[in-house]
Amino acid sequence: MTDIRQDVLQGFEQRFGRRAQGVWSAPGRVNLIGEHTDYNEGFVFPFAINRRTLVAVAKRDDHVARVASTFSDEAHETDLLSLRPDKLHGWSAYPLGVAWALGQFGADLWTVPGVDIFVVSEVPVGAGLSSSAAIESAVAVALTDIWKLDFDRRALARVGQLAENKAVGAPTGIMDQSASLLGRRDAGVFLDCRNLHEEIIPLGFENADLELLVIDTKVSHSHATGGYAARRASCEAGARALGVESLRDVHVDDLPRAQQILDDETFRRVRHVVTENQRVLDTVRTLREHGPTAIGGLLDASHLSMRDDFEISVPELDLAVEASRGAGALGARMTGGGFGGAAIALTPRPLVGAVRAAVESAFAERGYTAPDVFAVSAAAGATREE
Structure with a gap:
C-alpha cells in the first residue's frame, strides 16, 4: 500500500x-x-x-x-x-x-x-x-x-x-x-x-489453508452493454408473468409451475436466479456448519447454472473453471456480470502452483490470450x- x-x-x-x-x-x-x-x-x-x-x-x-x-x-x-x-x-x-x-x-x-x-x-x-x-x-x-x-x-x-x-x-x-x-x-x-x-x-480460508485464485481471462466486458440489460429484462418479464414483485418471491418448489407458464429462455433465466438464491443460503449455512472446504460443489453448480441457464459465460471462463478443477481446486465458477471477466477457484494452498500452471497451459493450447492468475484475500x- x-x-x-x-x-x-x-x-x-x-x-x-x-x-x-x-x-x-x-x-x-x-x-x-x-x-x-x-x-x-x-x-x-x-x-x-x-x-x-x-x-x-x-x-x-x-x-x-x-x-x-x-x-x-x-x-x-x-x-x-x-x-x-x-x-x-x-x-x-x-x-x-x-x-x-x-x-x-x-x-x-x-x-x-x-x-x-x-x-x-x-x-x-x-x-x-x-x-x-x-x-x-x-x-x-x-x-x-x-x-x-x-x-x-x-x-x-x-x-x-x-x-x-x-x-x-x-x-x-x-x-x-x-x-x-x-x-x-x-x-x-x-x-x-x-x-x-x-x-x-x-470465511475461514486462512485457517483452512485455502487460497482463492482469480483467473482474469482478459476478455473484457462492460455492464453498460446489452447482454447484462437483456438478462435483467428477462428476469423482470419472468416476474411479471409469474405475478410476483420480483424473482425473490419464487422458490425452488415453484419452478415446475414456472416452466409451464414461461417460454424456455425466460424459464432458464428464472431458474438460474431462483437456484442461485438457494445456493447463497446453502453456502452460508455450509460455512457455518462444515467450514470452507465443503462449499466447492456449490461453486461448481453456480457456474453450470450461469453457463447453461443464464448463458453469460464465454469459452475462456469455462476453460478456466475446467482446468482449475482438474488440477485440484475444490470448486470454481465465473464471477461478476459475465460475458468475459474472471473466474475464481477455491484452492488448497499447496496446489496453487499446479492450478495456475494448468490454467496457463490450457489457455496456451487453445491459443487464448494468457490469463492473469493471482490470489486474493478478504480485506x-x-x-x-x-
Missing part, C-alpha cells in the same frame, strides 16, 4: 500543482456466490479484496470539481452546480457521478466546496472485480469526510449504486458497493438485497488512509 499511496500523492501534486488533503481507499470485490440475484432482490455473498483504488483529494475555493487518474489521459472539469448524469461521460462518470448522487441524497451542492480528485487503482478493469465500485466507494467516503456529510456506509452504498445506474448507465444492483464499503478481513458480506440487511460471515472495506 505504501507505493500506491505515494503514487496517488505524487500524481495529485503533478496534476494539480499542490498537496492533497488526504488519501482514501476502497477495495474491489469478488463475489463468492450469488450472481445476477442482487437486482432481483435476492441474496449475494461477496467479499472485499486486497486490491484497492486510492483517491487523493483536496478542497477548492470555488464550486469546480476536477478529476484525473493514472489510467486515463483524460482529465475532466465541471461545476458542481451543473452536474447532470447525461452530461457525464467516460471514466469521469464514476467519481463525478458520486458527487451528483450525494446531492440527490441530500448533500447541498450549493454550499460544499469544489474538489480536486486524483485516482490510482490496482483493481483490474474489466475483470469482474468491480473496479467501478472501488472508485465510487473511495470517492464517496472521501467526499463524505471532505464535505462533512452525515451518511453511513449503507447510505453510501445506495449513493454508489445510483451513480452507477444513472451516471454510468449500468443497471447493476447494490452488491458491489456494499462489499467495497462493508468488507472485513477473512469474511464475506452476506447481503439481503430486498431489505439491505447485511451480516458479516467468517477491510473503504477507509481513510493514515
